[in-house]
Amino acid sequence: MRPVDDILPEYFRDPSTAWKGPDGWKGPDGKWRVIVGNEMNAGGQVLLYRSKDFLRWTRSKNPLHSSNKTPMWECPDFYPVSINGMYGVDTSSQDKFTKYVLKASMFPLDHDKYILGSYSVKNDHFSPDTDFKGDASDLRYDYGKFYASKSFFDSSKKRRILWGWINEAGTEPDVIKKGWSGLQSVPRSILLGKNHKQLIQWPIKEVEKLRMKKVSFHDKELKGGSAVKVPGITASQADVEVLFNLPSLKEAELMDPSWVVPQLLCSQNAASVRGKSFFASLEASMTNVLCSCSDQSRSSLREGLDTTTYGAFMDIDPSHEKISLRTLIDHSIIESFGGEGRSCITARVYPKLAIGNEAELYAFNNGTLDVTISSLNAWSMKKARLASFNKRRKPLI
Secondary structure, three states: OOOOOOOOHHHEEOOOOOEEOHHHHOOOOOOEEEEEEEEEOOEEEEEEEEEOOOOOOEEOOOOOEEEOOOOEEEEEEEEEEEOOOOOEOOOOOOOOOEEEEEEEEEEOOOEEEEEEEEEEOOOOEEEEOOOOOOOOOOEEOOOOOOEEEEEEEEOOOOEEEEEEEEOOOOOHHHHHHHOOOOEEOOOEEEEEOOOOOOEEEEEOHHHHHHEEEEEEEEEEEEOOOOEEEEOOOOOOEEEEEEEEEOOOOOOOEEOOOOOOOHHHHHHHOOOOOOOOEEEEEEEEOOEEEEEEEEEOOOOOOOOOOOOOEEEEEEOOOOOOOOEEEEEEEEOOEEEEEEOOOOEEEEEEOOOOOOOHHHOOEEEEOOOOOOEEEEEEEEEEEOOOOOOOOOOOOOOOO
């Protein structure tokens, strides 16, 4: 498999997981497919290749999909998700009750974007429900530091698992001093949302094996502009799940049509304290939308850090459901899952003072109205024990 037609090697990237079409189930003459990331004529695309033996590959005349509104596509991924079930689907599944996900890592944006659509296995044609627009409305796996992701199907537990690359936000001297740079995210399961318009992501169940001491409280009022400390938790390594209940939406802001970039909206409104995530309620016409923000602007006294504020809109109506947030904290990494996984934001923070046992956990309300914490459950987390393959020990995660 080589770049042809004057395609430069740097624009020929990262073959996907292979899958079989209907001809693949008829015996030794079946064909495997893979897609390869590419940029052509200043637009991103994925080239489609077929093979009978995994040795000799033939490129399709047409790409599986392309867009002139996006830059180079790296690390492409293509897989089905079930419309009706709560389980993952094998990459080569022929189940008709599926949608297909086409994901591309957009370089140099460092964003992992995806579209949903239908795929005809007979003629290898992918038709998106809504195509890439090249702006903030494009769906993303994660609206923070999360790139070059890869999914795989776990056949033993019938689930699809996603990993992504979390790069650094510190200075180059810090990276050199540490001797390493970046790491993988906590593994996430992927399912299709109930509205069939977006994906739902959630930390895999095995992460809960790392939970230790638990602190919880229920039906606690959180007045506007106040904060409450969550005692007894090692905040530098924690798993926190919280449900909020809003008493009324009468004073929710009317959503301005110009508010199309949630990251910019979060930056303008000083969303949070010390790098944690929050929810602000906005009202648009007859529907409600939530803006989830992660603000690193006051996360450290150190200089020279990337303290970008991140944001994402969520299709949630607080008048019919409680607002949920789960946050995994592992020293400099904060992974937040809002609305039961409808929005994900990963951030890096490098505190100068709140390190190790000096870190503290707070629930806060930067709004003007009082809210109720319906429930808050927090756990200190122990380190993952990675077992040696040679010793054949079963790892905890």
